[in-house]
Amino acid sequence: MSVSTAAADQSLCTPLPVLGRDVTVPLVTGGEVTYAALDYAASAPALQRVWDDVAAYAPYYGSVHRGAGYLSQLSTDLFENARGTVAEFLGCRAGDQVVFTRSTTDSLNLLARAIPAGCQVFVFETEHHASLLPWQHADVTYLDAPRTPGQAVEILERALADRDPYGPALVCVTGASNVTGELWPVRELAAAAHAHGARIVLDAAQLAPHHPVSVTDLDVDWIAFSGHKLYAPFGSGVLAGRADWLQAAEPYLAGGGASRRVTRREDGGVAVEWHESAARHEAGSPNVIGAYAIAAACKALTEAGWDSLVAREQHLIAKVRAGLAEVPEVRVLSLFGDDAPRVGVLSFVVDGWNSSHFAAALSAEYGIGVRDGLFCAHPLVRTLLGSDPGTQGECGAPEAAPGEKSLNAIRVSFGAGTPDEHVDRFVNAVRELVRDGAKWQYRTEEGRCVPAV
Numbered sequence: 001m002s003v004s005t006a007a008a009d010q011s012l013c014t015p016l017p018v019l020g021r022d023v024t025v026p027l028v029t030g031g032e033v034t035y036a037a038l039d040y041a042a043s044a045p046a047l048q049r050v051w052d053d054v055a056a057y058a059p060y061y062g063s064v065h066r067g068a069g070y071l072s073q074l075s076t077d078l079f080e081n082a083r084g085t086v087a088e089f090l091g092c093r094a095g096d097q098v099v100f101t102r103s104t105t106d107s108l109n110l111l112a113r114a115i116p117a118g119c120q121v122f123v124f125e126t127e128h129h130a131s132l133l134p135w136q137h138a139d140v141t142y143l144d145a146p147r148t149p150g151q152a153v154e155i156l157e158r159a160l161a162d163r164d165p166y167g168p169a170l171v172c173v174t175g176a177s178n179v180t181g182e183l184w185p186v187r188e189l190a191a192a193a194h195a196h197g198a199r200i201v202l203d204a205a206q207l208a209p210h211h212p213v214s215v216t217d218l219d220v221d222w223i224a225f226s227g228h229k230l231y232a233p234f235g236s237g238v239l240a241g242r243a244d245w246l247q248a249a250e251p252y253l254a255g256g257g258a259s260r261r262v263t264r265r266e267d268g269g270v271a272v273e274w275h276e277s278a279a280r281h282e283a284g285s286p287n288v289i290g291a292y293a294i295a296a297a298c299k300a301l302t303e304a305g306w307d308s309l310v311a312r313e314q315h316l317i318a319k320v321r322a323g324l325a326e327v328p329e330v331r332v333l334s335l336f337g338d339d340a341p342r343v344g345v346l347s348f349v350v351d352g353w354n355s356s357h358f359a360a361a362l363s364a365e366y367g368i369g370v371r372d373g374l375f376c377a378h379p380l381v382r383t384l385l386g387s388d389p390g391t392q393g394e395c396g397a398p399e400a401a402p403g404e405k406s407l408n409a410i411r412v413s414f415g416a417g418t419p420d421e422h423v424d425r426f427v428n429a430v431r432e433l434v435r436d437g438a439k440w441q442y443r444t445e446e447g448r449c450v451p452a453v
Contacts, residue, residue: 006064012315013308017048018231018417025367028440028451033367035315036422040229041178041345041413042371044209047231053232054084054289055294064256064288065279079288082277082295090223090240091214097243099278100236100291104205105130107224107239108172110281111201112138114249119168120157122198124152125333125379126179130222131172131203132379145383147337153192153453160196169198174208176393178375179384179411181317181345182336187412190219201241205229209415210313210343212306215241227294231416236290239281248278255283266397301416309416313344316414316423320346324429329353330436333384333409345413347375349385355408356449361438364451366429368422371411381409 015021022034026273037045057078062071062325064079083098092098101107112134115121119133132142146152156171163169164209171193187201193200198419201222206214208225215223222241227235251258251274258280259274274280301309320340324330334340350358359372374381385407412426441452 007022010313011449013304015312015322015419016304016309018045019046019048019051021417021419022371024031026057027367028364028450036366036368036425038412038414038418038422038426039205039371040209040418041181041375041411043228043234044231044415045417046233046385047297047300047417050232050293050296054293057292060283064067064089064286066072067276079286079291082291085295085298086291087240089302090238092240093216094242095243096215097246097278097318098238098240099281100233100286100294101224101239101244101281102287103130103228103237104128104203104224104226104235105134106155107237108201108203109134110239110252111170111222111245113246113252114281115170116168116245116248116347118378119170120163120198121154121170121172122295123172124155124164124174125173125383127172127380128178128203128205129378130205131174131201131374132377135172145335145380149188149340153185153188156445157192157196160192160198163196163198167197169193171198171200172203174203174205175213176210176343176345177335177377177380178206178236178345179375179380179409180334180336180340180346181342181413182334182340183211183342186218186220193327194219199242203368206343206345209301211310219439225391227290227297228295232293232297233290236287236294238294243276246278246281249281250274251283252281253283257286258283258393273416289432295337304416313415316418316420317342317344317346319423319425320412324430327431327434334379335380335384344415345411347381347384347411348375350430353434353451355410357438357442358433359410360442360449360451362426362429363441365433368426368429370426371413373408373438374407375411382407386408 023035025035026032060071060074062075064076087098108131113312121138121140126145132352143155173189175186176186199221202220204223204225209230224239228235259272260275263271265271331349333347341401355372359370362368362370442449444451
């Protein structure tokens, strides 16, 4: 390592403390090793800071919005303050709403329920299923996979130019691919959408944990993301943005909290006046801990400093890409090319290997957790692999035995809590497996490749 490179490495921030950083796992070859969690794109480990904040609140747990007691009032304030923290984190505009949901999938399904009648929806085939599938009951146009950011804008502009110019329209696009990690030209796509009278929702599930995301700066109408990608526990998400469509739509769920007033009608029925605030789509007792955890994660990332976090992640990306480039049998998947900016998500295939077998060996023999499969983005992975669109495949590992060809890939992903050692171990493990083969025998069990007993 050169003196300049060493100095640059020393200037990088240290990994943020996360839960599970000291967990050890057994190896099939004997002994134990500290687990290398390299599947952040599926679920990032919770930040220790977030867990500590949640634990500190837990004794004060109380009913929200409905209780007169001290703990209920405290919990209500905490819940609504969390909403404000998220709004600030996302650079929301005056009048925007922050709705707490279960996940990105839940957020986009909520918005799909709220779009006006006759709304035309435009979505690229490259999207995660969470943003590809909720529009089934709308007038939806699926756009072909672009091969450059500029081509993405051109494809969208052509499609929007052919739409009914008088009706409502919505564009749904990812900020960073959950398969390739590549950044999408969100500002340019938003400008194209607005120039043609359409609105745009950003799936920021893979972008928000890695880069600052602002509704205002990106000029998008809504942002959706998940807490479990943002270093918070499972079960919480956000939809933030313009209020008008949300206020005009029927509540996502009917029940207490969404209703302002319920009365009996003279005909014996029930009349309901719904809230116009975010509560309209938050019926039932809310996930207060989930909302608080998301807010805690937003604060922790902001206080850590995005410049330092991004610089360290780019350092890890460079390590992984350089290491994989040294193995000729490895092909990294990409839409926009090797020079495209990206977050810490890379997918690849290995010549001569079933991807499920390779991922299983990384886990069982090296204590490295990655993901294999089609990553709930089937059309995109099939496009990148050059496969027949009609070929069968699963969200996880297809039923293919070790050594057999499989329609899937391997994904490695990392973030603010990843130490250099995990990335170094991964790169060395890839080299060894390709050079020497697996040390253990594997078999297929219920669709997954597992070590043979």
